[in-house]
Amino acid sequence: MSALFDFAVVGAGISGSATAYELAKRGHSVVLIDQYGPASMASGWTLAGVRQSGRHKAEMPLARAAVERWQTLGNELEGETHYRQVGNLRCARNDEEADRIAAIVAEHRALGLEMHLVTGKEVQEIAPMVSPDVVCASFCPTDGHADPHATVKSFVDAATRLGAETRFGELVTALEITEGKVSGVVTVKGVIAAGQVVVATGIYGNKLIGRFGYHVPYEVMSATMMRSVATPAPQMPVIGVANGDTTLRQEVLGQFRIGGGHEVWDGHLELDPWPQVRPPASSVAELIKRYSALVPELAGVKLDRLWCGLIDQTVDALPVLDILPEAGGIVLATGFSGHGFCLGPVTGAILADLAEGATPDLPIEPFRMSRFAGVAVSSTVELHG
Ligand SMILES: Cc1cc2nc3c(=O)[nH]c(=O)nc-3n(C[C@H](O)[C@H](O)[C@H](O)COP(=O)(O)OP(=O)(O)OC[C@H]3O[C@@H](n4cnc5c(N)ncnc54)[C@H](O)[C@@H]3O)c2cc1C
Known part of the structure; x- marks a missing residue:
C-alpha cells in the first residue's frame, strides 16, 4: 500500500x-x-x-466566472495559457441561420451577457477574412480562446x-x-x-x-478536427456558425485549428502512443468545403494535422x-x-x-x-x- x-x-x-x-x-x-x-x-x-x-x-x-479567472490564470499558475480575449463571432450563412442567431443574441442579452447582433458589413470590419456572403452574426467581445x-x-x-x-x-x-x-x-x-x-x-x-x-446518460460523439500550417493572417475572433458545424480559431503562432461535424463514435481508438481517432475522409472533405466557404482565404491552406475529438454528450448537454x-x-x-x-x-x-x-x-x-x-x-x- x-x-x-x-x-x-x-x-x-x-x-x-x-x-x-x-x-x-x-x-x-x-x-x-x-x-x-x-x-x-x-x-x-x-x-x-x-x-x-x-x-x-x-x-x-x-462560464462568466471562468472568463474572469482566465484573465489572470497564466500569472496565477506562473505558466503559459496563451489566452486571448479576441471575441467570438457566430455567423449566419442564410436567413434561417440569421433567425437563430438573432434568437441567441436576445436570449443571452436577457441573461446580462454583452453580445451584439452585427450586420454582414460589420462582420467584414471585425473579421475581414470571413466571407462577404455572411448575412449577419452574433459578436461576444469578451469570449476568446487559449492553448x-x-x-x-x-x-x-x-x-x-x-x-x-x-x-x-x-x-x-x-x-x-x-x-x-x-x-x-x-x-x-x-x-x-x-x-x-x-x-x-x-x-x-x-x-x-x-x-x-x-x-x-451520455453518448460519445466524434468530432472532426484539423489544423493548418502557420499563416500570416492577422489574429481574429473565434469564428463559428449557428448550428456549430464549422468553428475555427487561430493559434498564437498562426495555425488555424478547425472543427465541425459530429457522429456517434464507433469505439475505435488507436494508441500512437497517445490516443488517436482518425476522421473519415468524407467528414474531412465536407469540413474543408464548409470552412472554405466561410473563410475563403483558407481555401487551399495546407493542413498539418487531422484528428477526431471525442465528446461526452449527455442527454441535456x-x-x-x-x-x-x-x-x-x-x-x-x-x-x-x-x-x-x-x-x-x-x-x-x-x-x-x-x-x-x-x-x-x-x-x-x-x-x-x-x-x-x-x-x-x-x-x-x-x-x-
Ligand atoms: C473536438 C472538441 C472541441 C471542443 N471545443 C471546445 C470549446 O471550444 N470550448 C470548450 O469550452 N470546450 C470544448 N470542448 C470540450 C472540452 O475540451 C472538454 O469538455 C474538456 O476538455 C473535458 O476535460 P476533462 O478534463 O473533463 O476530460 P478529458 O480531457 O477527457 O480528461 C480525462 C482524462 O482522464 C483520463 N482517464 C480516463 N479514464 C481513466 C482511468 N480509468 N484511469 C486513469 N485515467 C483515466 C484520460 O486519459 C484523460 O486524460 C471540445 C471538445 C472536443 C473533443
Whole structure:
C-alpha cells in the first residue's frame, strides 16, 4: 500500500489538473493519476474556445466566472495559457441561420451577457477574412480562446510545485471502498490510498461508477478536427456558425485549428502512443468545403494535422458535477458535452470544494446526478454552440 494522500484525482485533463492544483494550493496532499498523460484526450483534442456565448443558461454563471479567472490564470499558475480575449463571432450563412442567431443574441442579452447582433458589413470590419456572403452574426467581445496543452501543463506544473504527485501511464481500474467510504483507487500498478477521490475521466466517466449502480446518460460523439500550417493572417475572433458545424480559431503562432461535424463514435481508438481517432475522409472533405466557404482565404491552406475529438454528450448537454454517496462519496465530473474547456478553471475550484465537503459558491444544482433518474441515452446532439 502506498502513502496515504488526502486526495486522489483521476484524470489529467483540464478538469482533473485544475482540481489537483486547487487542492494542492489549499495545502492538501494530492496525487493526480492518468492512464496516458496530461491533456491526452478531450483537453488536447479540443478547439479550446473560451466562451460564454452559446451557453445554456445553467452554465452561464460558471462560464462568466471562468472568463474572469482566465484573465489572470497564466500569472496565477506562473505558466503559459496563451489566452486571448479576441471575441467570438457566430455567423449566419442564410436567413434561417440569421433567425437563430438573432434568437441567441436576445436570449443571452436577457441573461446580462454583452453580445451584439452585427450586420454582414460589420462582420467584414471585425473579421475581414470571413466571407462577404455572411448575412449577419452574433459578436461576444469578451469570449476568446487559449492553448489547451499549454494550459493543462501549467495546471500540472503549478500543482507539482505545490507538492502534488503525478502518476502518468497508470490506468485506474476500480475505486477502493472501506466500510462504505472511498479509501483510494486500484490501479494497474497497485492500490493508491487516499482520503477522498475525484473522478474526472471524460468519456470514461461511467467506467468506475457502474458497479455502484450509477450511470450518466451520455453518448460519445466524434468530432472532426484539423489544423493548418502557420499563416500570416492577422489574429481574429473565434469564428463559428449557428448550428456549430464549422468553428475555427487561430493559434498564437498562426495555425488555424478547425472543427465541425459530429457522429456517434464507433469505439475505435488507436494508441500512437497517445490516443488517436482518425476522421473519415468524407467528414474531412465536407469540413474543408464548409470552412472554405466561410473563410475563403483558407481555401487551399495546407493542413498539418487531422484528428477526431471525442465528446461526452449527455442527454441535456450539461455536465455532472456531484458527490456520489453510493460510490463511497466520491466526486464525479463528466459529461461536459463539448464545452468543458472554458469551464476548467472553475470546475477545478468546484470539485475541490465538493471534495473538501464545502459548498461551492457557484450554483451547481443543475449538474446533479439525480436529474437523470429514469432517463435513457438519446443520440440527439445539442451542442450549445
Ligand atoms: C473536438 C472538441 C472541441 C471542443 N471545443 C471546445 C470549446 O471550444 N470550448 C470548450 O469550452 N470546450 C470544448 N470542448 C470540450 C472540452 O475540451 C472538454 O469538455 C474538456 O476538455 C473535458 O476535460 P476533462 O478534463 O473533463 O476530460 P478529458 O480531457 O477527457 O480528461 C480525462 C482524462 O482522464 C483520463 N482517464 C480516463 N479514464 C481513466 C482511468 N480509468 N484511469 C486513469 N485515467 C483515466 C484520460 O486519459 C484523460 O486524460 C471540445 C471538445 C472536443 C473533443
